Amino acid sequence: MSDITFPDAKEGVINCRSNPMGGVRVKVRLVPDTQIGAVLKLNWQGYTDQAGEQPIFDTETSFKHTITSEDISEGVVITVGDWSKHIKPIKDGSARASYAINGGEVGDALVQVRLLNAAGQSCDEV
Structure with a gap:
């Protein structure tokens, strides 16, 4: 099982039922010996294709988080929150979350x- 999960994904897909206008949550499960006070940097990138090979210009963003003892037991949840800039442009493709510690x-x-309906409308246009 991956150490990165997407709690809002429905059957592995971020779609309109995931409420992406409110952001997409990314959860990182840490190994027990992760150092408290270490800095976790989460990167997000949107892609036009399902395989994550064609990046979408300007959908990339990153977040920094200082590790606490609660993060080690519960995991770190970071919300990619800028719908119009980092999520909506993906339309029907994929997103990659990656992280580094220190x-x-x-x-x-x-x-x-998948953010488009059969008529080609995005979640916020329906």
């Missing part, structure tokens, strides 16, 4: 993103 790359995960 600068050392640790893991990444890809999630499918």
Whole structure:
């Protein structure tokens, strides 16, 4: 099981029922010996394709979080919150979340993103 999950994904897909206008939550499960006070940096990138190979310009963002003891037991949940800039442009593709702790790359995960209905309208246009 991946150490990165997307709690709002429905059957592995971020869609309109995931309420992406309110942001997409990314959860990182940490190993028990993670150092308290270490800095976790989460990166997010949207892609036009399902395989995560065609990046969408300007959907990339990153967040920094200082690790607490609660994070080690519960996991770190970071919300990618800028709908119009980082989520909506993906339309029908994928997003990759990756993270590093104190600068050392640790893991990444890809999630499918489907934000258009049959009429080609985005979640916020319906």
